[in-house]
Structures are given as structure tokens and as C-alpha cells.
Amino acid sequence: MRPFATDAEALFPELTLRIANTLARLREAQGVTVGCSAKRAVWRCGKTTLYQYLPLAEAPPRVRARPVLICFALVNRPYVLDLQPDRSLVRRLLGAGLSVYLIDWGDPDDADRCVDLEDYIERHLGGCVRNILDSHAGAALDLLGVCQGGVLSLCYTALHPKQVANLVTLTTPVDFHTPDNLLSRWVRGLDTELLMRSGNVPGEVLNALFLSLMPFRLTQHKYVRLLAGNCDQRAVEDFVRMERWIFDSPPQAAVALAQFVRWFYQENRLARGTLRIGGRRVDLGEIRQPVLNLYALGDHIVPPDASAAMQRYLGSADYTGCGIDTGHIGMYVSRKAAHEIPARIISWLGQRQ
Amino acid sequence: METPFTSGAFRPDAAFANAAERFFELLKSFGMPSAGVAGAGGDWSSLAGPLAGQFEQWLKTSQSAGPWFAAADAASPGFARGFAAAPSFGPLPLGAGAAPQQDAQRTWDLVARLAQLQGQLSAHWSEIASRAARRFITRLGTAAGGAPTLDNAMKLYELWVNCAEESYAATVRKDDFSHLQAELANTSAALLVEQRRHAETLVRAFGLPTRNEVDALYAQLKDLRRQLAELTDAPRAKAARAKRPAARPAGDKRRARRRKPRA
Numbered sequence: 001m002r003p004f005a006t007d008a009e010a011l012f013p014e015l016t017l018r019i020a021n022t023l024a025r026l027r028e029a030q031g032v033t034v035g036c037s038a039k040r041a042v043w044r045c046g047k048t049t050l051y052q053y054l055p056l057a058e059a060p061p062r063v064r065a066r067p068v069l070i071c072f073a074l075v076n077r078p079y080v081l082d083l084q085p086d087r088s089l090v091r092r093l094l095g096a097g098l099s100v101y102l103i104d105w106g107d108p109d110d111a112d113r114c115v116d117l118e119d120y121i122e123r124h125l126g127g128c129v130r131n132i133l134d135s136h137a138g139a140a141l142d143l144l145g146v147c148q149g150g151v152l153s154l155c156y157t158a159l160h161p162k163q164v165a166n167l168v169t170l171t172t173p174v175d176f177h178t179p180d181n182l183l184s185r186w187v188r189g190l191d192t193e194l195l196m197r198s199g200n201v202p203g204e205v206l207n208a209l210f211l212s213l214m215p216f217r218l219t220q221h222k223y224v225r226l227l228a229g230n231c232d233q234r235a236v237e238d239f240v241r242m243e244r245w246i247f248d249s250p251p252q253a254a255v256a257l258a259q260f261v262r263w264f265y266q267e268n269r270l271a272r273g274t275l276r277i278g279g280r281r282v283d284l285g286e287i288r289q290p291v292l293n294l295y296a297l298g299d300h301i302v303p304p305d306a307s308a309a310m311q312r313y314l315g316s317a318d319y320t321g322c323g324i325d326t327g328h329i330g331m332y333v334s335r336k337a338a339h340e341i342p343a344r345i346i347s348w349l350g351q352r353q
Numbered sequence: 354m355e356t357p358f359t360s361g362a363f364r365p366d367a368a369f370a371n372a373a374e375r376f377f378e379l380l381k382s383f384g385m386p387s388a389g390v391a392g393a394g395g396d397w398s399s400l401a402g403p404l405a406g407q408f409e410q411w412l413k414t415s416q417s418a419g420p421w422f423a424a425a426d427a428a429s430p431g432f433a434r435g436f437a438a439a440p441s442f443g444p445l446p447l448g449a450g451a452a453p454q455q456d457a458q459r460t461w462d463l464v465a466r467l468a469q470l471q472g473q474l475s476a477h478w479s480e481i482a483s484r485a486a487r488r489f490i491t492r493l494g495t496a497a498g499g500a501p502t503l504d505n506a507m508k509l510y511e512l513w514v515n516c517a518e519e520s521y522a523a524t525v526r527k528d529d530f531s532h533l534q535a536e537l538a539n540t541s542a543a544l545l546v547e548q549r550r551h552a553e554t555l556v557r558a559f560g561l562p563t564r565n566e567v568d569a570l571y572a573q574l575k576d577l578r579r580q581l582a583e584l585t586d587a588p589r590a591k592a593a594r595a596k597r598p599a600a601r602p603a604g605d606k607r608r609a610r611r612r613k614p615r616a
Contacts, residue, residue, distance in 0.1 A: 223372035
């Protein structure tokens with residue numbers, strides 16, 4: 001008795017053919033482009049660039065709509081939110097007549113080794129917010145924080161509540177000490193002083209860390225799955241775009257990363273109310289504006305409990321939390337999320353304009 | 354070791370080829386006849402050995418490309434060159450070669466510690482691999498004995514992946530594994546710090562500014578920036594306050610609380 005009734009070799013000719021075809025498609029797809037909406041740089045600070053997306057011809061910006069600023073994570077590139085026309089949160093927001101801005105943190109080099117979280121939150125994110133408010137002559141904008149960018153957005157909103165009218169967070173952790181947080185367990189014993197002194201951390205190191213959370217699924221299974229069913233050229237191109245994004249991670253400024261690990265992952269300061277940025281206490285209770293918090297129910301990087309905990313700490317009476325049935329990456333690129341997430345955000349913001 | 358996941362330019366075709374090769378190996382194992390057939394349920398225990406062996410080998414290979422070793426690897430080539438017999442002409446003696454004897458000893462100690470930790474990690478890989486194989490054999494049950502079609506192969510593969518991930522998760526969530534991971538990272542970081550320290554010695558000898566000096570300049574710049582911001586932001590904020598009175602946001606809990614009737 002064995003797993004197959006007869007010799008598995010009978011399967012090999014078909015499998016060989018599929019492998020050859022998939023390999024050819026993957027190679028053909030290597031030239032795919034990422035990012036699909038037109039944008040222009042409107043402000044810069046260090047390596048950070050603030051982009052404004054140009055309105056779509058078919059959907060001019062609504063006159064009284066507040067601008068939306070997207071604050072992405074430092075550890076990944078933000079173009080995943082505008083990966084391709086049918087999977088672009090940015091495009092959907094533009095299609096709803098919103099004026100959309102996005103922060104690209106760029107590639108920190110050795111000159112940025114000492115850039116810290118205060119720099120990122122107050123000078124870079126804060127500079128973006130002030131620039132947008134000036135150009136729109138408005139008092140407040142809508143802030144959309146993604147993953148680690150959501151954490152930065154929470155800090156900024158708590159410190160400058162008058163500048164943010166509505167806050168939307170996507171896959172954003174607040175309680176870093178929930179029992180299912182493997183990443184948090186692993187980094188709890190890191191010597192952050194040493195980390196700081198050892199210099200900027202290459203993106204590849206962080207990538208390897210994320211892959212090692214579920215190594216078999218993330219480095220083997222997802223490729224083998226390409227062999228099943230009918231994987232046409234378009235599906236392969238979608239896959240390659242996503243892969244390109246996953247493995248295109250910027251280096252991390254040493255001090256900011258060490259602070260993030262220590263203050264959030266090790267000491268859980270955001271949830272405990274002991275976080276201080278630039279000498280000021282970050283009190284999530286100061287966030288009284290409406291908050292929409294979207295998180296993935298199958299997230300292996302930001303467990304749903306870590307994000308859903310947000311409600312307990314906010315001062316807002318208008319909190320909407322919503323778990324989406326997908327994983328961390330699926331929140332940005334899955335077909336389901338590509339439809340559901342923009343629709344929820346647009347509708348929620350529309351009710352609060 | 355370089356894998357599709359650690360090379361600078363990521364190549365999905367290489368990653369796919371790597372995964373497909375493993376898949377082939379696995380299918381070959383699935384096709385192997387069992388050594389001893391016991392009863393109607395079958396005995397696939399002979400499959401456990403090769404499965405565990407393959408998986409362990411893969412884990413070890415992946416481990417050498419893991420997060421901490423990737424960082425250490427960046428440091429070690431310099432060290433390796435430094436320890437080699439110094440040629441009359443050649444690259445600058447960066448790394449351990451540039452350091453006094455005592456410093457070189459410290460570097461060697463860290464490299465040795467890293468190797469020791471890698472050994473400890475291997476013990477975990479062994480445990481994960483054999484548990485995954487046992488789990489797979491136990492769950493195989495009715496899924497076994499089908500025709501060797503792609504559908505059946507994928508079903509068996511899904512089962513194997515689930516067993517592998519579950520077994521991995523059971524180990525890596527333990528405190529001792531987390532401590533080991535942290536120690537690996539700290540030792541790798543210490544190695545990088547040592548390397549930089551050696552480079553600083555050399556830089557100083559050439560009269561160039563050291564990293565510490567550049568960092569001190571950055572701190573000064575940051576202070577100046579803060580002072581400038583205070584000087585420019587204060588009048589701006591004052592003007593803004595005068596222009597628009599702040600309204601309380603719609604979702605304010607404090608206002609909501611005030612509406613509540615007292616008990």
C-alpha cells in the first residue's frame with residue numbers, strides 16, 4: 001500500500017509539460033509593469049516623497065470632498081495599492097471622485113541611519129499632512145494608514161487630532177502582545193541597542209524574516225499551486241506583479257527600526273499608553289474622530305486580535321471594525337479584497353463627508 | 354548560500370523551478386512501495402523516513418538563507434578575506450585582518466557562536482521534519498491509494514503542506530526557539546558591529562570622518578531642525594487658530610458620554 005495506487009511516474013509526463021509551460025509563462029511575464037495610475041511628486045523630505053494622483057478623466061474630484069492621504073508601511077513599497085487597473089485601491093478612490101495622495105518613504109541609505117520614528121511621524125508624515133492642508137486650504141484631511149503605516153497614522157492622529165477628520169486603518173496592529181503573534185515572540189529578545197549600532201537593515205533580511213513565519217507555504221506551496229487548474233498568461237502576470245512587490249522591500253533606517261521593535265513589539269507601548277514621540281505622550285484616547293479599521297482574519301503577520309484590539313483604546317464613539325476573510329497579502333492583492341475593501345472605504349467615508 | 358529569496362533581483366521563475374523540483378521529489382516518495390504492509394489500513398511508516406529526510410534537508414538549506422544568516426553572510430565574506438594570508442597587493446585589509454589580535458579573537462568567537470547556534474537550530478529542524486512526516490502518515494488514511502493523477506497529487510501535496518506548517522508552527526512558537534532566534538539575530542548583529550568597528554579603525558587612520566562622527570553631526574542637525582520648526586510653527590499655528598475655531602469631531606466619545614442619562 002502506498003499514497004498512489006500505482007507508480008507515480010505515470011504522472012510525470014503531464015507534470016513535466018505543465019512545469020515547462022508555467023516556467024515559460026513566468027519568464028514571459030517578468031517584464032510586467034507595476035503601478036498603473038498617473039501621479040506627480042508634490043513634496044519631498046529626505047528620501048520621502050509625497051505623490052498626488054491625477055484625477056481620472058471619467059471621475060473629476062468632488063468639489064467639497066476632503067483629500068485622502070495614504071500612509072503605507074516603511075517595510076514595503078506602496079505601489080501595491082495601485083498594482084494594476086483591476087486591483088488598485090488608489091484607482092477606486094479616484095473613481096469615487098476623491099483627491100488621493102500617497103507617501104513613498106523611499107530607500108533610506110547610510111545618511112538616514114539615525115532617522116527615527118519622531119522624524120518619520122512628525123517631519124515626514126506631518127510635512128505631508130501640512131502640505132496637503134495648505135494646498136487644499138482645509139483644516140483636516142482623511143488619513144488612510146496601512147499596516148505599519150497605520151501605526152504611524154494612529155500616532156499622528158493622536159498627536160494632531162485636529163488635522164485628521166476621519167481615520168481608516170488597514171491591517172494595523174495595536175496590541176503587539178496577543179498570544180498568536182509569532183513575529184512579536186521572535187523579536188521580543190532582540191538587543192535593539194545592538195540592532196541600532198549594526199546599521200540599516202537590508203530589505204532582504206526583513207523579507208526572509210516574514211517568509212520564515214510560514215516557510216513551506218510561502219516559498220514552496222504558492223508556486224506549486226500554479227501547476228493546478230488552468231493558469232493562463234494573465235493569471236501568471238498577476239502572480240508575478242504580486243511577487244515583485246513582495247520581494248521589493250526597501251532597507252530600514254537603523255534607529256527607526258530599532259525603536260519600532262522595542263517600543264511596539266517588545267514593550268507594547270501603544271496599547272499600554274506609554275509611547276512618547278518627540279517628548280509627547282501618544283494617547284489613543286485622544287483619537288475621537290470616526291475610525292474604520294479593516295483587518296484580515298487569516299493574517300499571519302498582524303493577527304486579527306492585534307488589530308481588533310484598537311477599539312478598546314480609542315476615544316472615538318464612531319468606530320467600525322471589520323474582519324475580511326483573507327490573509328495579510330490578500331488584503332492588498334486578492335480579487336475579493338480588490339472589490340470589498342475599496343467599496344467599504346468609499347461608502348464609509350461618503351457617510352462622513 | 355543564495356536562493357531565489359535572498360538574491361538581490363528576485364526571480365519568480367527560479368523560485369518556481371525550485372519548488373517544482375521539490376514537488377517532483379515528493380511525488381517520487383509517494384510512489385515508493387512501503388516496506389511492510391500491515392492490515393487493510395496499510396503501513397506507510399517506511400515513507401516517513403524519506404519524507405522527513407527531504408524536509409529536513411530543505412529546512413537546513415532554507416535556514417542558511419534565513420533572516421539572521423542573511424545578515425551574517427553580508428558580514429562574513431569580509432571576515433573570510435581578512436583571515437586569509439595577506440597578499441602583498443590586493444584588497445584593503447578590511448574586516449578582522451584590519452583589527453588588532455584581541456579584536457580578531459572577538460570576531461572569531463562570534464563566528465564560532467553563530468555556528469554553534471546554527472547547530473542548535475538543526476536539532477529543531479530534525480524535530481519538525483520527523484513530526485511532520487508522522488503527522489502526514491497518520492492523516493493519509495483514505496486519501497491514499499488513488500490513481501496518480503494531478504488532482505490526487507495536489508490533494509496529497511496540500512495535506513503534506515498542512516502537516517509541515519503545523520509541525521513547524523508547533524516548534525517555532527515555543528519559548529526556547531524564540532530565544533534561539535533572538536540569540537542568532539543578536540550574534541549576527543554583534544558580528545556586523547565588530548566589522549564596522551574594524552572599518553572605523555581604518556577610516557580613522559586615513560583621517561576620514563567616522564560613523565560616530567557623522568551620527569553626531571546628524572544629531573546636531575536634528576536639534577537645529579527642531580529649533581527652526583519651533584520658531585516657524587508657533588506663529589503659523591497661532592495664525593491658524595485665529596482663522597478657524599476648532600470643531601469637535603463627530604465621533605467624540607466624551608460628547609456621547611455627556612448625552613447618557615445618569616442612573
